[in-house]
Amino acid sequence: MFRxxxxxxxxxxxxxxxxxxxxxxxxxxxxxxxxxxxxxxxxITAEVRENLRRSLGLDQPIYIRYFKWASAFIQGNMGYSxxxxxxxxxxxxxxxxATLWVIGAAYLLSVAIAFPLGVISALKRHTIxxxxxxxxxxxxxxxxxxxxxxxxxxxxxxxxxWLPFIYNSTLEVTDWESFIAQIKQSLMPIxxxxxxxxxxxxxxxxxxxLEELNQGYVQTAHAKGLRxxxxxxxxxxxxxxxxxxxxxxxDIPTVFTGSLVTEHVFRVPGIGALLLDSIxxxxxxxxxxxxxxxxxxxxxxxxxxxxxxxxxxxxxxxGN
Amino acid sequence: xxxxxxxxxxxxxxQAEATQGRSWSEAWRRFRRDRTAVLGAIILLxxxxxxxxxxxxxxxxxxxxxxxxAVAPPSWEHPFGANDLGQDQLAxxxxxxxxxxxxxxxxxxxxxxxxxxxxxxxxxxxxLLDGGLMRLTDLFLSLPQLPLALLVIYLFGNQARxxxxxxxxxxxxxxxxxxxxxxxxxxxLVRAGFLTMxxxxxxxxxxxxxxxxxxxxxxxxxxxxxxxVIVAATLAVGxxxxxxxxxxxLGLGFPPDVPTWGRMLYDAQNYLETAPHMALFPGLxxxxxxxxxxxxxxxxxxxxxxxxx
Numbered sequence: 001m002f003r004x005x006x007x008x009x010x011x012x013x014x015x016x017x018x019x020x021x022x023x024x025x026x027x028x029x030x031x032x033x034x035x036x037x038x039x040x041x042x043x044i045t046a047e048v049r050e051n052l053r054r055s056l057g058l059d060q061p062i063y064i065r066y067f068k069w070a071s072a073f074i075q076g077n078m079g080y081s082x083x084x085x086x087x088x089x090x091x092x093x094x095x096x097x098a099t100l101w102v103i104g105a106a107y108l109l110s111v112a113i114a115f116p117l118g119v120i121s122a123l124k125r126h127t128i129x130x131x132x133x134x135x136x137x138x139x140x141x142x143x144x145x146x147x148x149x150x151x152x153x154x155x156x157x158x159x160x161x162w163l164p165f166i167y168n169s170t171l172e173v174t175d176w177e178s179f180i181a182q183i184k185q186s187l188m189p190i191x192x193x194x195x196x197x198x199x200x201x202x203x204x205x206x207x208x209x210l211e212e213l214n215q216g217y218v219q220t221a222h223a224k225g226l227r228x229x230x231x232x233x234x235x236x237x238x239x240x241x242x243x244x245x246x247x248x249x250x251d252i253p254t255v256f257t258g259s260l261v262t263e264h265v266f267r268v269p270g271i272g273a274l275l276l277d278s279i280x281x282x283x284x285x286x287x288x289x290x291x292x293x294x295x296x297x298x299x300x301x302x303x304x305x306x307x308x309x310x311x312x313x314x315x316x317x318x319g320n
Numbered sequence: 321x322x323x324x325x326x327x328x329x330x331x332x333x334x335q336a337e338a339t340q341g342r343s344w345s346e347a348w349r350r351f352r353r354d355r356t357a358v359l360g361a362i363i364l365l366x367x368x369x370x371x372x373x374x375x376x377x378x379x380x381x382x383x384x385x386x387x388x389x390a391v392a393p394p395s396w397e398h399p400f401g402a403n404d405l406g407q408d409q410l411a412x413x414x415x416x417x418x419x420x421x422x423x424x425x426x427x428x429x430x431x432x433x434x435x436x437x438x439x440x441x442x443x444x445x446x447x448l449l450d451g452g453l454m455r456l457t458d459l460f461l462s463l464p465q466l467p468l469a470l471l472v473i474y475l476f477g478n479q480a481r482x483x484x485x486x487x488x489x490x491x492x493x494x495x496x497x498x499x500x501x502x503x504x505x506x507x508x509l510v511r512a513g514f515l516t517m518x519x520x521x522x523x524x525x526x527x528x529x530x531x532x533x534x535x536x537x538x539x540x541x542x543x544x545x546x547x548x549v550i551v552a553a554t555l556a557v558g559x560x561x562x563x564x565x566x567x568x569x570l571g572l573g574f575p576p577d578v579p580t581w582g583r584m585l586y587d588a589q590n591y592l593e594t595a596p597h598m599a600l601f602p603g604l605x606x607x608x609x610x611x612x613x614x615x616x617x618x619x620x621x622x623x624x625x626x627x628x629x
Contacts (some may be wrong), residue, residue: 018459026472137619140612144562146569146585147603154596257466261566265589275467276570279474287471292462302462 118205357619430499435506442512513545
């Protein structure tokens with residue numbers, strides 16, 4: 001197990017290297033120039049522009065820039081933002097709490113909805129409950145989050161006036177009242193993201209339980225005279241949840257990139273919003289750092305999914 | 321990567337028999353019995369027909385600016401209301417829908433072609449080629465899809481516009497980016513199908529009769545693994561439509577005078593208080609289209625693979 005872990009860890013290094021080269025390459029060969037806005041500004045002469053280029057390290061060949069970037073990144077230095085001149089990691093750390101709060105709450109909400117619904121609707125297959133639950137899941141999964149977000153704003157902020165329109169980033173939770181305000185302003189982004197995830201997860205939980213229901217061991221357990229709740233809890237759920245847990249782990253990075261849209265709709269000052277702003281401003285160091293952080297998340301959660309699979313399922317044996 | 325493809329990867333056995341003529345008609349019979357899938361197919365066909373023929377019947381121009389009608393709510397004159405420039409929303413939805421659907425279909429075609437070629441080569445030839453191609457697939461699966469798509473379109477948008485014109489250039493760029501980031505599930509399905517099929521007797525027989533690799537791949541093996549690919553391709557259309565709308569919604573993608581459904585939502589964001597209809601109708605169109613595509617895809621999956629219900 002430990003050896004497998006180490007080996008998997010080592011094989012993910014080339015993947016990360018390849019991804020970073022892809023992202024860096026895209027940024028480097030792009031015709032768009034981070035100094036584009038200075039080029040159209042008549043107050044800045046060609047000489048000043050050249051000095052700026054040199055001070056940002058843009059006059060060096062691509063591979064040198066890549067090595068410099070990579071070695072700095074490993075040491076935790078992600079460079080400086082072109083536009084605000086502050087260190088990138090500081091910018092990201094400022095934005096991270098909002099993203100983590102929204103994503104974490106959304107994921108908990110989705111698991112809390114999807115697990116019971118998926119289990120019940122698989123066990124009560126073809127009943128009205130199942131019909132309604134699967135239909136809702138299907139609808140939720142076909143509704144793009146940017147549309148649900150706008151709908152929520154129209155319904156809950158514009159028409160009903162229950163919830164604030166825009167996320168107030170300066171709000172600090174100090175007392176009960178500000179806590180309520182914080183909940184109120186994060187409710188819509190959390191629900192939009194959480195309901196979408198719940199729809200996806202619920203379908204998956206249902207399928208994976210259905211697959212177990214017809215297995216021989218379930219019939220054996222029933223034939224032994226075990227009560228059905230015991231069969232469900234001890235036998236079916238344990239087996240059916242293995243792929244589900246793996247999927248949850250695999251899906252967390254998708255939620256991070258998916259939150260990009262939600263953060264944009266509700267103006268949540270998270271890292272997704274930071275990435276979008278930085279793309280518009282051609283702020284290459286920030287874009288590079290955030291995209292690469294997303295890639296690291298994907299690789300790490302893939303690793304976690306693999307390890308969880310082995311831990312949960314004794315049939316999976318890691319060879320040497 | 322969308323969760324869609326993970327779901328479509330879950331239970332997909334390949335058609336076991338080489339007698340595909342019979343299994344096709346059987347699949348069609350099963351599909352017809354699936355009421356929600358048929359309903360989805362009807363809605364989808366209606367949307368396609370409306371988008372293709374609608375502008376011939378509904379002749380209000382899509383780009384005529386009329387400030388006296390700005391943000392007008394739905395009325396007889398403007399059934400879906402008007403936008404902030406007083407342009408008719410129904411006409412814009414119809415003409416924008418052509419682009420949204422075209423992007424969906426073309427991106428699907430790109431993804432499927434790439435996926436089939438890579439999967440077939442990996443599965444058929446095996447060995448070093450297989451290893452390399454599968455590493456490539458894994459790499460693409462680990463890329464942060466949405467950020468990368470945003471980045472590429474933002475950075476290369478101007479160049480694409482310069483090469484092929486503002487509309488066509490962006491169209492090709494969007495199709496390439498969406499298709500190029502979404503072929504992996506098809507490649508894996510095709511590879512898995514090839515691995516099981518190439519051991520079958522009928523392939524050995526064809527080989528013994530002197531069939532060349534190309535013929536084996538295209539005429540003998542591929543038709544037998546195509547079922548799950550069709551399902552994945554159907555779902556890929558919906559995925560591509562959502563991705564294109566997302567890109568346009570974030571303000572990257574088509575220029576303002578090309579009213580794709582996502583772009584219309586982008587414009588609507590600032591008028592949610594005064595003109596919610598601006599967001600409602602384009603959003604509903606995206607939703608209806610994707611929902612019906614998903615129902616059709618689900619019906620196809622059940623039709624090709626009746627074990628799972």
